[in-house]
Structures are given as structure tokens and as C-alpha cells.
Amino acid sequence: MALPAYRQGKPAAPSAFKLSSNENPFAPLPAVLEALGAERDINRYPDATAAALREKLGEKYGVSADEVHIGAGSVALLAQLLLAAAGPGDEVVYSWRSFEAYPSLVTVTGATSVQVPNRADGGHDLAAIAASITPRTRAVIVCTPNNPTGSIVTDDEFAEFMASVPADLLVILDEAYTEFVTDDAAVDGVPLLGRYPNLVVLRTFSKAYGLAGLRVGYALGPLAILDAARSTAIPLSVTGPGATAAIASLEHEAELLDRVRQIAERRGRLWTSLVDQGWQIPRPQGNFIWLPTGQQTTDVAARLAEAGLVVRPFQPDGIRLSIGEEEAVQKLLQISEEIVGSLPEGNPARRLG
Numbered sequence: 645m646a647l648p649a650y651r652q653g654k655p656a657a658p659s660a661f662k663l664s665s666n667e668n669p670f671a672p673l674p675a676v677l678e679a680l681g682a683e684r685d686i687n688r689y690p691d692a693t694a695a696a697l698r699e700k701l702g703e704k705y706g707v708s709a710d711e712v713h714i715g716a717g718s719v720a721l722l723a724q725l726l727l728a729a730a731g732p733g734d735e736v737v738y739s740w741r742s743f744e745a746y747p748s749l750v751t752v753t754g755a756t757s758v759q760v761p762n763r764a765d766g767g768h769d770l771a772a773i774a775a776s777i778t779p780r781t782r783a784v785i786v787c788t789p790n791n792p793t794g795s796i797v798t799d800d801e802f803a804e805f806m807a808s809v810p811a812d813l814l815v816i817l818d819e820a821y822t823e824f825v826t827d828d829a830a831v832d833g834v835p836l837l838g839r840y841p842n843l844v845v846l847r848t849f850s851k852a853y854g855l856a857g858l859r860v861g862y863a864l865g866p867l868a869i870l871d872a873a874r875s876t877a878i879p880l881s882v883t884g885p886g887a888t889a890a891i892a893s894l895e896h897e898a899e900l901l902d903r904v905r906q907i908a909e910r911r912g913r914l915w916t917s918l919v920d921q922g923w924q925i926p927r928p929q930g931n932f933i934w935l936p937t938g939q940q941t942t943d944v945a946a947r948l949a950e951a952g953l954v955v956r957p958f959q960p961d962g963i964r965l966s967i968g969e970e971e972a973v974q975k976l977l978q979i980s981e982e983i984v985g986s987l988p989e990g991n992p993a994r995r996l997g
């Protein structure tokens with residue numbers, strides 16, 4: 645009863661653009677489809693630990709295969725880590741607004757969410773997060789770039805934060821969108837792995853690698869913490885085709901990262917144009933932008949839907965809009981100037997003056 649039923653990003657009509665789930669707009673790579681087509685043994689269970697994929701990721705990141713744990717999407721890994729760490733009477737701290745799955749995943753463990761408001765610029769207030777930690781806190785989730793605001797945590801901010809929290813408190817660094825980051829100041833969890841015994845980094849093949857439909861994510865971190873996550877996992881939920889497609893994607897990474905660069909370039913162009921039109925929006929670093937439309941959120945989302953742009957409204961905070969096809973960017977820019985002009989003065993998405 646404490647949980648709202650999960651509602652997926654709205655399906656788009658055939659003529660509309662689906663910009664509601666931060667998916668990758670590019671079609672799968674032919675080489676990935678070929679690898680999937682060659683999958684024959686689907687009458688057999690998959691390798692329970694996706695060892696070949698763990699080996700490959702271990703090589704990529706310079707860690708052992710046991711310091712890699714694969715899940716059916718990084719959301720499954722979040723669930724496992726939280727179930728392992730927290731229960732009734734415990735607390736899990738995270739910034740809010742952030743990834744909409746966090747509250748429900750915490751509730752399922754029996755623990756209580758402690759939500760620390762985002763800074764006015766959409767970023768994490770890490771000092772306030774650290775100040776919210778009590779003896780009951782079992783885990784902190786840090787999301788960078790933050791879904792839905794697109795703001796990053798910097799390397800310096802993160803180092804200061806880690807120095808201020810207990811070394812035995814689990815810190816989950818959710819880097820689902822890390823490949824889209826172009827700001828050099830942003831934290832990168834991988835080089836920090838050896839430094840902190842309490843840090844786990846989450847990444848996914850759903851966004852930059854375009855495999856959202858196959859459900860593959862991974863955790864990097866200390867063996868003992870990953871073993872705890874393994875113990876709460878639903879066995880055999882990572883499929884053989886999912887692991888195969890992830891390996892094929894790593895083998896064709898350069899092509900995929902070229903697409904990531906195109907999406908980041910599209911994002912930068914869109915942001916600059918919107919700011920020029922009078923929008924006030926945080927600097928985006930994921931594959932999405934955040935329009936803090938406040939009370940006008942539902943109305944603006946309806947106007948975008950009429951124009952064939954299906955977005956994710958979070959009334960009364962704002963709208964998250966994925967960077968999709970180039971045509972969708974052009975379509976948005978045709979109507980966004982009129983929309984920002986019609987927002988009442990004082991709306992947080994409208995620049996003053």
C-alpha cells in the first residue's frame with residue numbers, strides 16, 4: 645500500500661517522438677544484431693554470473709572479474725544492494741528529485757528514505773546529505789549526472805563528501821549516464837574504486853550502449869559488498885542474449901561512443917538554443933535536459949505532446965526530455981520560444997529580465 649504502481653514512460657504514437665525514458669535513439673549496431681542472431685542455446689539456462697562479460701569488463705577497468713557484478717539492468721543492482729544493506733528501522737539517504745525508482749526500492753527493503761533537496765541549480769547538496777547521516781543510515785545513493793536534472797557531482801565535491809562519511813557506510817555512485825559527460829570537473833567513479841572500501845559504482849548498457857531492451861547493468865566495487873548483492877539477487881535473471889549483446893557492444897565500443905558524442909553535441913546545441921530563447925535550465929550532462937516548469941509542468945507537457953513530443957512530466961517540479969532524434973530537437977525548438985514566453989513571471993524555467 646505504501647508503493648505507487650510503476651508507470652512506464654508513455655508509449656508514443658507512430659508519428660510522435662518518445663523522449664520520456666532516456667533511451668538511445670540510434671538503431672542497434674548490425675554487429676550486435678548479428679551476435680544476437682547467432683544465439684542458439686536459449687533452451688539452456690544462462691551462465692549465472694555472466695563470467696565472460698565480467699572478464700571483459702574487468703579487463704576494461706583494470707579490476708578482477710570478481711569485482712564486477714552483472715544485473716538485469718542497473719536498477720536490479722540497486723535493489724540488490726539496498727536489500728543487502730537496509731531493513732526496517734534503517735535509513736537510506738539520497739538527493740531529491742532524483743531517479744524515480746529510488747523511493748520504491750528503499751520502501752521494499754522496509755527502510756525509510758531520507759530525501760535531501762537538490763540545490764537550486766539541480767545539483768546534489770552533498771554537505772546536507774552528509775549532515776543527514778545518522779547511526780541508522782545504511783546507504784547513500786549519489787546520482788551523477790543526476791536524473792532528471794542532468795547536473796553532475798564534481799571530483800572535488802565527491803572527495804570532500806567521501807572524507808566526511810563513515811568508511812563503513814555504503815556509498816552507491818549511480819553513473820548510468822556517465823558516458824555522456826563532457827564536463828572535465830565531473831567525478832569518475834572508476835579511478836576511485838581502490839581508494840574507498842565502501843564505494844560501489846553502477847553503470848549500464850541501457851543508455852550509451854543502446855541495449856535498454858536487453859536489461860544489462862553492472863556494479864564495480866569491493867568483493868565483499870558485491871558478494872552481499874549477489875546473495876540478494878534473483879538467480880539467473882541476466883539472460884544469455886543480454887550478456888552476448890553487451891560483449892558485442894564492448895567489441896564495437898568506438899562506434900557506439902561516436903554516437904554518444906553525437907548525442908552530447910545535440911544536447912549542447914539544444915541547451916544553448918533554449919537558453920538563448922529565455923529558458924533557465926541546468927547545464928545538462930546526461931542524454932536528457934530538465935525544464936523546471938514548476939506549477940506549469942502538466943500544461944507544458946500537454947503542449948509538447950500536441951506537437952508530437954512525448955516527455956516525462958514530474959508535476960509540480962518540471963519536465964525531463966530525452967535527447968532523441970535530430971528532428972525531435974528541431975521540432976522542440978520551433979515551439980519552445982513561444983512556450984517560455986507564455987510562462988508566468990516567476991516560473992523557475994523562465995529567465996528573469
Ligand SMILES: Cc1ncc(COP(=O)(O)O)c(C=O)c1O
Nearest residue numbers: 717718719743791820848850861
Ligand atoms: C539514474 C539511473 N540509474 C539507473 C537506471 C536504470 O537503468 P537500467 O536498469 O536500464 O540499467 C536509470 C534508468 O533510467 C537511471 O536513470
